[in-house]
Amino acid sequence: MTLIRQLSTAAADFTTEFERLRHWSAETDAAIEVRVAEILADVQQRGDAAVLEYTARFDRVQAADMAALEITQAELQAALAAIPAVQRDALQAAAKRVRAYHELQLEASGRSWSYRDEDGTLLGQKVTPLDRVGIYVPGGKAAYPSSVLMNAIPAHVAGVQDIIMVVPTPDGVRNPLVLAAAAVAGVHRVFTIGGAQAVAALAYGTATIPRVDKITGPGNAYVASAKKHVFGQVGIDMIAGPSEILVIADGTTPPDWVAMDLFSQAEHDELAQSILLSPDATFLDAVRASMERLLPELPRADIVRASLKGRGALIHTRSMEEACEISNSIAPEHLEISAAEPARWEPLLRHAGAIFMGAYTSESLGDYCAGPNHVLPTASTARFSSPLGVYDFQKRSSLIEVSEQGAQVLGGIASVLAHGEGLQAHARAAELRLK
Known part of the structure; x- marks a missing residue:
C-alpha cells in the first residue's frame, strides 16, 4: 500500500493534483454548530449552574459548586514541586527561553510612542495591555503543558493582570505537568472545565468566572466553533485548522531526519498535513524509504499513516526556487528549510507561520523550547496572519493633542x-x- 503520494511539478496534471492536496474546509459540522449555539445560550442564561451541568455530562466530573472546579495557587505550586526534577527543569528552561523571546518582542513592537510636529501638535500611540484574558488548554487523552507556556507567558510579558486558564479534566484526572506549567507561566486562576461551556463562561462571565477580554488557545471542533460564535463579545486568537509542516530540502540533510520531521506533524491527527519539496529525486526516494522503515516504530503509526495517505506528499520540483514559490502559495504553518545554505533561500519565502532554518532546526524544537511562539496560523492564513505574540495581548490607542x-x-x-x-x-x- 502506498504510504504517501509522490508528485512532480513537471507532470501535466500537477496543478490539479496539487489543488486537491491543498483542499481543506474550515466549515464546522452543522450539528456541532447547532449544539454549540445551544450550549453558549444556556451558559449565558444560567451561568455556573449550566457549566456544572455540562462538566458533569461531558467530562464526568460531579462537583457541588464551582469552587470544587478551581485549582488553587497552592495546588499549582504543589504540582510543580511534585513532578520529577527532569520535567521541572525542562519546564523552567523552556519557560525562560519563551519569556526572553517575548520580552524582546515587547521592546521591539509593544511600546508607546509619540512626537510633536512643527506646530506643537502631539501625535502618537499608547499601548496598553488587556485587563483579563482566558487561555484554553486541551485535556483528555493528551496533555499540553507547552500550550500553557505559549499562551500564558506572552500575556504575562504584555502586562495582563488577570490570566484565567480553563482545562478539561475528564473523569477528574488532573495532569500534574499541565498544572506545573501553569505555576511556571504565572497563570492566576485555573478552572477544570472545557468545551463550548468553558468558552461561554469566559466570554460572558458567570458568578464565579469573570468575563475576559480575549480567549486564546487550541481545542476541538466544539471549542473552535464556540470561539467563532463569541468573537465580537470578546477577542480570539484564531480559528485553527489541522497542523501542517512543509519541508524544502536540497538533499543534504539525512533522510531519516526529514522523515521524522514529516511524522512530527502527521502524528497530531488524521487531517494534519506533511509535505516535502525537493529538486533532488534521489533524495525524495531516500526519504520515502526512511518513512517506510521508521513508521512501524511509532506508537501513533496508524494516525501518521492516515495523515500521510490523506494529505501528505513528496513533490519533485524543478529547482529550489520553484520549491520556494510553491511554499509561498501554500503559506504553511511550519516551514523547514532543510538545506546547506538556508539563508540563501529564506529571502524568497514570504508566507509562513514559522520558518525553521537549517538541518539541525527540527520543527519540534519550536513546539517546546526554542523561544518563539508555537501558536501559528494554519490553512494558508499565514498569508495575512502572524504567530501569537505579546501584541495579541495588547491594544493600541491613538494619541492626538x-x-x-x-x-x-x-x-x-x-x-x-x-x-x-x-x-x-x-x-x-x-x-x-x-x-
Whole structure:
C-alpha cells in the first residue's frame, strides 16, 4: 500500500493534483454548530449552574459548586514541586527561553510612542495591555503543558493582570505537568472545565468566572466553533485548522531526519498535513524509504499513516526556487528549510507561520523550547496572519493633542473634507476653533 503520494511539478496534471492536496474546509459540522449555539445560550442564561451541568455530562466530573472546579495557587505550586526534577527543569528552561523571546518582542513592537510636529501638535500611540484574558488548554487523552507556556507567558510579558486558564479534566484526572506549567507561566486562576461551556463562561462571565477580554488557545471542533460564535463579545486568537509542516530540502540533510520531521506533524491527527519539496529525486526516494522503515516504530503509526495517505506528499520540483514559490502559495504553518545554505533561500519565502532554518532546526524544537511562539496560523492564513505574540495581548490607542496653531491648519482641511461629505456638524466643530 502506498504510504504517501509522490508528485512532480513537471507532470501535466500537477496543478490539479496539487489543488486537491491543498483542499481543506474550515466549515464546522452543522450539528456541532447547532449544539454549540445551544450550549453558549444556556451558559449565558444560567451561568455556573449550566457549566456544572455540562462538566458533569461531558467530562464526568460531579462537583457541588464551582469552587470544587478551581485549582488553587497552592495546588499549582504543589504540582510543580511534585513532578520529577527532569520535567521541572525542562519546564523552567523552556519557560525562560519563551519569556526572553517575548520580552524582546515587547521592546521591539509593544511600546508607546509619540512626537510633536512643527506646530506643537502631539501625535502618537499608547499601548496598553488587556485587563483579563482566558487561555484554553486541551485535556483528555493528551496533555499540553507547552500550550500553557505559549499562551500564558506572552500575556504575562504584555502586562495582563488577570490570566484565567480553563482545562478539561475528564473523569477528574488532573495532569500534574499541565498544572506545573501553569505555576511556571504565572497563570492566576485555573478552572477544570472545557468545551463550548468553558468558552461561554469566559466570554460572558458567570458568578464565579469573570468575563475576559480575549480567549486564546487550541481545542476541538466544539471549542473552535464556540470561539467563532463569541468573537465580537470578546477577542480570539484564531480559528485553527489541522497542523501542517512543509519541508524544502536540497538533499543534504539525512533522510531519516526529514522523515521524522514529516511524522512530527502527521502524528497530531488524521487531517494534519506533511509535505516535502525537493529538486533532488534521489533524495525524495531516500526519504520515502526512511518513512517506510521508521513508521512501524511509532506508537501513533496508524494516525501518521492516515495523515500521510490523506494529505501528505513528496513533490519533485524543478529547482529550489520553484520549491520556494510553491511554499509561498501554500503559506504553511511550519516551514523547514532543510538545506546547506538556508539563508540563501529564506529571502524568497514570504508566507509562513514559522520558518525553521537549517538541518539541525527540527520543527519540534519550536513546539517546546526554542523561544518563539508555537501558536501559528494554519490553512494558508499565514498569508495575512502572524504567530501569537505579546501584541495579541495588547491594544493600541491613538494619541492626538492639537495645538492652537495646529488647529488653524488642520481645521481648514477638516472643514473642506467634512463639507464634501455633507457632515456640517463635523465642519462647524473644526471651524469654531479657527481664529
